[in-house]
Amino acid sequence: MSTAINRFLLQTFIRQSPARGSVRLYGRWMHRSPAKVLLPTDANSKPDLKKEKIIDLDPAILTKKESKQKDISEVNSIKEEPSVSSLPPEKARQIKLRKEEKLKKQKFYLSQQKVFDDNGDVIYEKLKESDPRVSMLLVKLKSKKERLRLGQTLVEGWRLIVDGLEANCKLRYLIFSRPSDLEKVRPFLPKTGARIYKIPYKEMQLWSDVETSPGIFGVFETPTAENVKSLSKSLPIQFVCDNIRVPGNLGAILRVAVGAGCEKVLLSKGCVDVWDPKVIRSAAGAHFRLPIYHSIEWTDMPSHLEPNTSVFIADSNTTSAVASDDNEDLDLNPMPVLPYYGVEFSSLKHTTLILGGETEGISQDSYLLAASKNGLRLNIPLQRGVDSLNTGMATAVIAFEIRKQLIQALRKEKYGAEVQAN
Template sequence: MSTNILTILCKGIVTRVSNANSIRCYSRWTHRKPSKVVLPFEAAPKTNLKTEKVIDLSSVVEEKKEKAQQKQRVSMPNVDKEIADAKLKQENKNQQEKFKDIKESRESQLKKRKFYLSQKKVFNDDGEIIYEKLKDNDGRINYLLVKLKSKKERLHTRQMLVEGWRLIVDGLKAKCKLNYVIFSDVEDLNRLRPFLPKTGVLFYKIPYKEIGLWSDVETSPGLFGVFEMPTSENIARTSRPLPLHLVCDNIRTPGNLGAILRAAVAVGCDKILLTKGCVDLWDSKVIRSAAGAHFRQPIQPSVEWEDIETLLPHDTSVFIADSNTNVLDEENSIQSSVPVVPYYGVEFANLKHVTLIVGGETEGISVESYRFAAAKNGVRLNIPLQQGVDSLNTGMATAVISCEIRKQMTQAWAKLKLQKQDVQAT
């Protein structure tokens, strides 16, 4: 019984497979209708092959074009062909004239821009700042910045480099001559706009990555300004200065010198003298740490000790900011001849003029300073500190002593002013 069932199943499967094969083969060959198979070894038969009808597309295209023209004639029955051609020519002429006008206006704008740049004009007719966009590694920028980074070239060209819009504004407020502005973002110029002169400044736009290569800070503000070095004659004072001269002796650190200059400007010092051996006054780190003091304070660098006496008033009182209060040996007899007092123990208001000498932290006070103070019957000023603290930073010590001098002098001036008012009232 089981054998018969298996036999019937096998016959059914074979039948289905054969039917599927026949259907597949039939469907594959239904679309092919060969008239005859010609073998290579047989004679050429006489067959009648049907010729296919070839459609000429060029005639179809011509018919479509003709129909389109007929439609156009129907849509404009009253328009003559000559009028249409005249309109087309007029349109072409108008377009040519329009293009010519645009070209002439652009050329005139370029000529005007070149003229403004040659004349170093800052603003155009629309009130916008005129600048020149430069490519990467432009030779003019590299040449200019290389010279400004060299101390010798800075002194030769009498130009200084400042970074950031605040220092540029400080220089413009002090009426110092601005020659170049190098920037990367046009929006930064809006902060300078109210203070810019009408002529004399060239603006160059360069990529920010190039400004970052020339910058001395970790994150550059993206704005450089090149000024002519201010002198003692062209600095405009905003207030009455104190009768105080400051002498910097062997200040070697740029940050310390900048802090001293900043403190001197804050108290209203009359003049600052830098002896030979101090760090370069126009170094970028000194300019940055001084926070605009170069534009507000007369500073005379590289002064010899033989010439200092001629640069000071004859009735000045000399003081040395000195943290050393120890008893000195015989070899330092010049230093021991200058007495030491606390900085608040001197009546500065009773003096006509004060000269304060400040030394560097590394080198200290020089022998020339002690010799000069001894010849002028000078005094060493000491700032008393808590135990465990030897001394203050040079900039901090200058600020403490100069602020004490300013306090005593302003109090004396205010008292004298009140006495005059009382006399006038009586």
């Protein structure tokens, strides 16, 4: 019955209401069934409604609460240090002198490019957004021409910064936004010679080359092939990069070179900039652990090779001739093609592996160099119709085969010497 009455009243309001919004307001309570309807005309109605229970609070509880809040406010007022204006003149003067002395020390440390203060804390300047000292520096380091002129390199991420510091590369600037990132590199920081800036993270995001910035930049003096510190003993292997133009491929080759224990890497003129941010990121710290000679003319390439080295070309081309620029075929019959595992690298004194780009392939200069050294071409046999592998992947396959054979030969030699000694 009550449901029917509610429905009738709702229809009546819909007909009489000019505005649709008022119907929605009525609809919030009209769906509920009333407990009892009290009519003003019915004088004999005796509503049987439940009365709310009144909670009688003890006045002592309120007084205890007020006294507790008063005690807390008194404790807080004791903890707060009095302002300088409320202190005696002599004490206020001493506090002011201490602050001025601290600022003078900090300015002196910054002028001397000191990294740590007397307490062992890192000294840094907190800069505002779009500070010209940071923006001008990063603009220059984004340009290859300016990087070469300044002789400085920008790396991003605390891991690469630690790699550079462990290799004794000179740190010029350290830019960060979060103290947690600064703590990760703190044990490796030099005592002097670096300026450290703290800037907002959103500005770091603007200058970052990745989608999510790691929040810390390091600017190093560009290391040369002569002053790079090797962390382990190298094997008699070296790479020659022939016109590698993809940054990710060059970074992968450098990473493989460090992992396989190569002596050095030679880059021909025409390769991508070795200090390009993408190359640095994909190489994962190889720049600080490996001597890299870049922009070498092919006429000067033989002078960078070892006198007794054996030259091999990682070549996916299995034909016997290659078209040259003069529309003549360079005969490769004297240079046979062998599978990469078909050569006894352990019997060689030194190994040079030439690597070409995926798009351009091996140049004629590489074939001429290998032919002059009685070189060979190495091929990776593939199945299921795959023409070739990625340059970095092919480099890893061949390089670690060479490493395996050399280590096995060294172990046999060492084991034989121990047997003879016993």
